[in-house]
Amino acid sequence: MPTPSRGRDGTTVKADTASAGREQTRQRVIEAAIDLLTRGGRDAVTTRAVADAAGLQPPAIYRLFGDKDGLLDAVAEHGFAAFLATKHIDPEPRDPIEDLRAGWDVAIEFGLANPALFTLMYTDPTRTDSAAFRTGLEILMGRVKRLAAGGWLRVGEELAAQTIHATARGAVLTWLSLPEDRRDPALFTTLRESMVTAVTREEPAVRDEGPAGAARALRALLPEESPLSSAERHLLREWLNRLASDG
Template sequence: MEARERILHAAARLLSESDGEPVSTRAICAEAGVGAPTLYHHFGDKQGLFDAVVAHGFEAYLAEKRAQPSTGDLVADLARGWDVQVEFGRRHPAFYALMYGNAKPGKPSAAAEEAHAMLVSMLAELARAGRLRVEVELAARSIEAAVVGVTLQAIAQPDDELTLARSALVREALLDALIVGRKPPSKRKTASAVATQLLSLLGEGAEELGAAENALLREWLTRLASPR
């Protein structure tokens, strides 16, 4: 392999074997068989190297997600995607801690953006079918926040039986809260789902309405779609 790839793979391997302990650039260079100037030439500094390792970890995670064929049931696919992420974090705790535990505000990696786009696409389809109780982006961010929290806790407090039970409990409660049809909705939640569906179908606006009317309609629908 080229020097850059050797350094990247060495850092990933040492992090995977570190059990959460810090990994020095000296150890990475020794493992890769390069000098420190080579590492700094390719990655700038230690943080630049770890940013590249995060991207590498996300690509490995996405490869697992892409390899999962659709079941034909979007809700089942969402639940399975949750389980894939939790299991990935349990098998690769150092990677996962770097991917999500040291996130920088406003600086998602390309792979992280792809993972988010995949989730948004699935939720948008549910919204178009009238099955989502809240706006697509809110639903996506809620799922991401919950699954990351569950996975980081599973890493910090490993216990196979409790981890699986806790993950399933949070997953099912959240999907019940977000998706119509998993439990009998209240009238309020039904109105929220209809408003969310109309927002999703509205697109750039209704041609029959003027700009001001479209803006007012969107404001009303957004208020109805917001959970109380």
């Protein structure tokens, strides 16, 4: 953290003002790039076109983002942050499976409302390093863990999260790839319900005799801090993983 100036020359104020101005310019460039992306696709997002739209000279883009790829990464990060802002987090949903459906639908709605941005966000695997993407994934894992703790999960938590994410992303990208006359809204309902059937149970496992679902529920409920030693917790998790058949 920079040390504030002790003098009266306004050094700190000038530095803060310059930093704020740089961030405003950076945001203006990102918004200009998103506008071009939305209207003309990825090919429309050239360094010169973005600079012109933002009222800057092309070298300014390089100073702010390094190169065009850096700019596109910043645009994708902005998209992940915007998507994150649409997520509703209910720590104790009345119906965890309906909560799962609702979260899946939010992803679909965002993708359909922002087709070019969504495509940019999810067609490059390296963008999963995004801080906002990781935060969104943590929200998803929290939803999955609540399902597991309630005995609703049919598969392991990691596989469940991958299935939920893959079906939502795949549904949007498939829809966008189709000619308009071949787009059937039933695609979303079909994929969503297939996902729900694949990862959840009709009744909580704690009401059944099978040990796998109960093991997943207990594993999800285990606190990080407990009277058990680290070795004991590790051993218990290994046993639960075996019982859950996904370890």
